[in-house]
Amino acid sequence: MISSAQSIAILGGGSLATSIFAGLRRAHATFADVRVTTRSPGSATGWRELGVPAVATEDDPSANKDAVRHADLVLAAVKPAQTPALVSEIADSLRPGAVVVSLAAGVRCATLEDLLPEEVGVIRAMPNTPAAVGAAMTGLSRGAHATDAQLEHTAAFFRLVGEVLVVEEAQMDAFAAVAGSGPAYVFYFIEQYTRAAATLGFDQEQARVLAERTFAGATELLISSGAEPAELRRRVTSPKGTTERAVAKLEEAELEALFTRAAAAAIERARELSQAV
Numbered sequence: 615m616i617s618s619a620q621s622i623a624i625l626g627g628g629s630l631a632t633s634i635f636a637g638l639r640r641a642h643a644t645f646a647d648v649r650v651t652t653r654s655p656g657s658a659t660g661w662r663e664l665g666v667p668a669v670a671t672e673d674d675p676s677a678n679k680d681a682v683r684h685a686d687l688v689l690a691a692v693k694p695a696q697t698p699a700l701v702s703e704i705a706d707s708l709r710p711g712a713v714v715v716s717l718a719a720g721v722r723c724a725t726l727e728d729l730l731p732e733e734v735g736v737i738r739a740m741p742n743t744p745a746a747v748g749a750a751m752t753g754l755s756r757g758a759h760a761t762d763a764q765l766e767h768t769a770a771f772f773r774l775v776g777e778v779l780v781v782e783e784a785q786m787d788a789f790a791a792v793a794g795s796g797p798a799y800v801f802y803f804i805e806q807y808t809r810a811a812a813t814l815g816f817d818q819e820q821a822r823v824l825a826e827r828t829f830a831g832a833t834e835l836l837i838s839s840g841a842e843p844a845e846l847r848r849r850v851t852s853p854k855g856t857t858e859r860a861v862a863k864l865e866e867a868e869l870e871a872l873f874t875r876a877a878a879a880a881i882e883r884a885r886e887l888s889q890a891v
């Protein structure tokens with residue numbers, strides 16, 4: 615299990631890394647050591663203000679190598695196109711038994727294994743930004759050289775910030791399309807819902823509160839009741855009432871087909887990213 619005796623290196627202190635770190639703080643997780651690298655000095659300063667030792671590669675070109683030297687768990691959290699170069703850069707600095715966890719969309723474990731000594735385990739992880747509030751849904755898949763213990767350590771790490779599902783690597787692009795990108799779809803939905811509410815005579819603030827509380831309330835009810843969403847919808851939809859008319863309009867949008875097309879577009883982009891590295 616992940617324990618406070620372990621050392622963590624987070625390479626690429628951007629948006630996702632910030633969310634994961636906020637979730638770790640929220641969970642009061644402690645480690646022997648946490649180091650973060652960024653590209654720009656400004657970002658590194660932001661991390662240091664949070665009390666995390668952070669070094670920018672623009673200040674110190676050996677920042678990534680130095681960060682991983684004592685790390686048990688190395689999170690590669692840079693853009694997909696930058697991930698192979700980052701992994702090559704740290705290959706000779708990893709300690710024995712370290713596991714490299716790539717968060718990059720589309721980048722295959724085998725691509726990274728080819729750049730590392732054979733004994734180094736690689737795991738692909740696909741968290742999402744609700745990690746910041748301990749509510750991530752993280753997918754994990756194991757490369758050919760990662761051990762059961764490394765997979766379990768990595769799962770234990772991500773369980774600190776939410777739920778974990780181990781999947782075959784062939785499913786990772788689909789996992790990213792549903793859960794990794796998913797919060798963006800939900801926020802987009804809420805944005806549109808808010809704009810629609812604002813056309814009905816509410817001011818911006820009222821529209822925001824109406825949309826957000828309705829969404830949050832419905833989600834909380836779904837989670838805490840354990841009931842199926844279709845049953846919860848039925849309880850709102852009085853026969854011959856107002857909801858029935860609105861839902862009939864929503865059905866015209868063929869949302870299942872729309873979501874399927876959106877996910878397919880994300881999967882296609884992951885394939886492009888995998889071929890570009």
Ligand SMILES: NC(=O)C1=CN([C@@H]2O[C@H](COP(=O)(O)OP(=O)(O)OC[C@H]3O[C@@H](n4cnc5c(N)ncnc54)[C@H](O)[C@@H]3O)[C@@H](O)[C@H]2O)C=CC1
Pocket residue numbers: 625626627628629630631651652653654657671678691692693694696700717718719740741742743794795
């Ligand atoms: N944002 C999200 O919700 C999710 C992102 N991911 C994956 O996580 C990775 C990071 O995504 P974001 O955080 O959104 O991107 P981001 O652009 O916010 O963060 C990347 C960070 O890496 C830094 N960086 C670039 N080159 C570096 C280097 N050589 N050494 C150290 N730091 C370097 C950049 O300055 C930047 O701060 C991507 O590969 C993405 O596919 C996966 C799941 C969800």
Ligand SMILES: O=C(O)[C@@H]1CCC=N1
Pocket residue numbers: 719790794795
């Ligand atoms: O948009 C992206 O490429 C990343 C992967 C999943 C969420 N964000």
